Amino acid sequence: MNPLIIAEAANPEWVSVPLVGWSHARAIQKVIGGHLVTQIRNAEAIERSGVDPSEFTAIDSEAVASAMWKIGDFLSGDAGKGWTTKMAASALPYYYFERLLWKQFGPRIKSGEFSLVHRVTPLSPTMPSLIARKCAKHRVPFVVGPLNGGLPWPREFDAERRREREWLSYLRSAYKLLPYYRSTRKYASAIICGSQHTLAQMPAWAKDKIIYLPENGVDLDRFSGQRSHTAALPIKAVFLGRLVPYKGCDIVLESAAELIKQGKLILEIVGDGPERQALENQTAELGIQHGVTFAGNVPHEQVVDKLVNKDLLTFPSIREFGGGVILEAMTVGLPSMAVNYGGPAELMTASTAFPIELGSRSEIVDRMRAGLEQVVSNPTIIAEKSQACVDRVRKLFTWEAKARQIEQIYSWVLGKTEKPTISFE
Template identity: 50%
Template sequence: MEADPVKPRVLVIAEAANPEWVSVPLVGWSLARALGEVAEVHLVTQIRNRDAILRAGLDEGRDFTAIDSEAFAKPAWALAEKLRMGEGKGWTMVQAINALSYPYFERLVWRRFGPEIARGEWDIVHRVTPLSPTIASPIAGRVARAGVPFVLGPLNGGVPWPRGFDAERRREKEWLSYLRGAYRMMPGRGGTLRHAAAILAGSRHTASEIPAAHRTRTVWLPENGIDPARFSAPRAAPEGGPLVASFVGRLVPYKGPDMLIEAARDLLEAGRMRLEIVGDGPMMPALRAEAEGLPVTFHGWRPHGEVQDVLARSHVFAFPSIREFGGGVVLEAMALGVPPLIVDYAGPGELVGPKTGLKVPCGTRPEIVAAFRAELTRLAEDRSGLYALGEAARARVAAEFTWSAKARQVARVYDWVQDGSGQAPEVMQG
């Protein structure tokens, strides 16, 4: 009988890792936990996540370490909240402030774990979050000099605003995004990439921004994943009646909920379509006024369980967002067998293929509205092909986008960096 392979000892650094939050903290938590299936993992995170991690059942000291970097993190967060000029806005500004405060966190990580790394007690050090490619790692060089592979990522972000959406860009308070390219000249970026044994790129765009000298060590691995236990509702879209489309997301300009209502107006007025909108945000009052008298239901924010119930009752997930880095909500719809209709740009465009959903070209606002109107009209007349798309979407998520699947993909990268030879592995089929 063959012995089970020895799992590598991996120190996972995820400054943002919280099972009770969403977005980046949930990605950090979910990937770190899944990596425990393929490695002996110890999670290092920021102290604000400590209580939630304890409630999740982990043992402090054995399973995770909470680093208290609040001396820098707390005032930096307060400053970012003031400068972003509105809840959920100014994301680029938040990342810029984080880039200034984050190095202190890693210095404290090194103070705690540096001696262990130098003694060879860890086979791999993997920094999972921050996801932003603009934030350098002060300890990457120290880890590499200790002879331990340093894995960076998945990195994602910085998708350019498409042409014709400057008004939406300004409404999102993204003034600093005009200067985002300057991050390439920030101290520490070159050294971080140079000392990384592997760089996980969460999008093709991010991979394209990695300097050519480091591309042979860059692996495409979208950062989002699905917990099958959270998204398991049986598909229950009605066989007859009007086309049922759903939208899930913050009600902000770049997500395009107003474009969706405009595109669907004729169908809604004719009773040939019904629209379910899950989410909240500054556009809610204007959207309610725009949809007055139409068969549009505004659900507001809902827990995951209720969100999946709304999605499962839909024929199509209509999501005309023009600037998604990852597109996790698209995967959630696909996991339920609901085919997405998306703009072919950035994260969603990479997740959806011709056999798993529907895509329209990324153009100006009138062009996107017209393209969505045409697709929705076609589906209202004949939705017979949606079931096959949905089943293919569900199968792809199960094969490549559960957190367990992503852990296996990362395990191939771990094997490669420990072997130290050959070409970086292709871990995704798409």
């Protein structure tokens, strides 16, 4: 197989979507082969990673992308907020990117040089493709995904929604009016859905071409360490993520306050963002400064060092699309206590985590407090879940495993096999 892999966002030195895009694309190249097409902003980082220049092409769409990115930043306001607004602003640059891509690669696609075309990023299901129909016209299978996004804001957290500057999220369904929205789904040979929510939002007539495959995976070279100590009091908890309202770090502080005061738990907060000062103030008001450490931002390759010596990941995000942090913690044998909604709910199991049911903020605080008290009263429960975490990740969620799963999808769209059933139980 010789796929043309489109990942406009694919960067080994960044996090979030660019890192997911890079990890998917590179794993596919290593397992299956193919050529990567990305945006020019990623070129230097990819070269620094040691990839041969012949294995990728960087398209310069900065004439449109740079200006629209600045507009998106301006409209969204605070750094790290207004994700829906930024995605809306990126629609025009992506159309331009695909236009340039087809101009450069269209003749090669038409000639049959590539066995299929796979658009990995954008991950957002709101972003249509100009070339899906063109590929179908020339009988070249077009695969799109993993698509993931649009997880509804819990109605109990509308205040957090406004604090996140998610004003456009109230009008999100308008994306179905975008040019090429229907044709992307109509002419795709396979649609990979990265979440159950995204799958449920797909039109009924497209169901036969849909495959469920969670978007996130883990790089075992980067997360090679493993938790080996026995949990004991004080329990060492960690929060890892951007300090923005929906991530729920304030919930962790309130839930853990009494246990921290009693010396039964200590907490390290890894990450930074616009809420940091408010969280530091909350820590002082609760009188728990002695048991809370703010580590700030940590390079992604050093995150493993912050996880292996901990006992529990506390992560009550109330609107998490993917939940890659859950997998990263599981990789080193660290169970999570997270809200059972969105991405985390599809990664955790009762044997690997302490799921907290979604509710109002006060209900989540009470449920997390009860969960932390359970762990403090019986630290051996950590060990029971630790190995199950490692086993689940290594079986299903390494990037190599995901590339093997995608290989099954490729074989199906090329008519070599039946539609695969990929289980994540």
